Amino acid sequence: MIVELDDFEVATPHGPARVLLESPGYCGGLLVLGHGAGGGVEAPDLLAAAESAPVPIAVARVLQPYRVAGRKAPAPAAQLDEAWACVLAELTRRFPDTDQVHGGRSSGARVACRGALVADPAPVGVLALAFPLLAPARRDGTRPDRSPEIDAVDEAGIPVLAVSGERDRFGVPPPARHREVVTVRGDHSLKARGPVRDAVAPWIARFFPPLPDGLVIL
Template sequence: MTFTARTVRIETGAGPADVEIFRSKGGKPAFLLVLTHGSGGGNDAKDILAVRDSALELGGAVALALQPYRVAGRRAPGKAEAQDDAWLEIIAALRRKFRGLPLVQGGRSNGARVACRTAREVRARGVIALSFPLHPPGKPEKSRREELLAAGDIPVVVVNGARDPFGIPDAADAAEVRVIPGQAHSYRAGFEEIAATVTPWLARWIAP
């Protein structure tokens, strides 16, 4: 697969975000997919890259957003409201660069939470939630189900490991829930299954 890559800096009220933009060579992208990392991680996680590659194979443009708190060197994202506000600014800037394209957004872990919480406000066509952390480990009573449901009627595809200590969302709470056997919160395998899950789902945004 041949693609181009460049990094742009997007200023937000929470500080700068660094966004890697990938495009397959030739023609206008079919859609824009924006993905982001977990709370202490980066966009080099193999599950994020598997989704990126699937989107590029379909002719989409992909933006991997390193959020402001990570650019600043922090591991904790801070208050959800401030994180969401910065995300809205990131999406608005990317939309100006890719006018008219269907937007799909997503992320892993904390990034999946952000994508679900903001999906309706940015009018996303869909959400990809990798390792959605349903609750803190060992504390199922502190459910984050409402964040998953915040996407409303926007379809959410969830991919979680069968051994994820953060829990696995109920199949009734998403358009699709794919459970990767033997995997915990961070995946060591199962990347082909992840690609097989998101590829047909992303393909719906390709105009006939």
């Protein structure tokens, strides 16, 4: 199978975002993935998710503007969401009338969940890798609860797959009506690509149809 690789920038109000796009000659769907707070698009679980689709789909891994600028401290949530929306608009222009699954790891999963509620078109599913259910502890020992972000996607009726390490110090989302939860060995980093890929593959196969009869991908 011939896969075209494209590396391009998308203008946002907060500087350019960078998109690494892999697209086959026949595109059965689009998977868009965002990175964690201090990481990048080469995280093991993001690569595993990118490999998981059973049919040829386009996969876009998105580097937020603050990381493009060389900063590790994450931008405020509103800026992350605005940049994500700009990237989705450009990808939708490139792949019109194509079903999309949005996702990411940790902070990127939070962005994907928030964005799913306002995206046009709405994603057919959201992939939440290492969703950080609890924030890091404050000085007073409290840990803000981030479950409303992922719960809102369930309430909107959008299917979610949450994949977390069994030892994730930020917690594991519980199952819900439209949310499946898989725990795999490991911690918040989700470095075991095989188990992540095995967890994602059957779920993502539901959204992207098999190849048309007679179509052969070389």
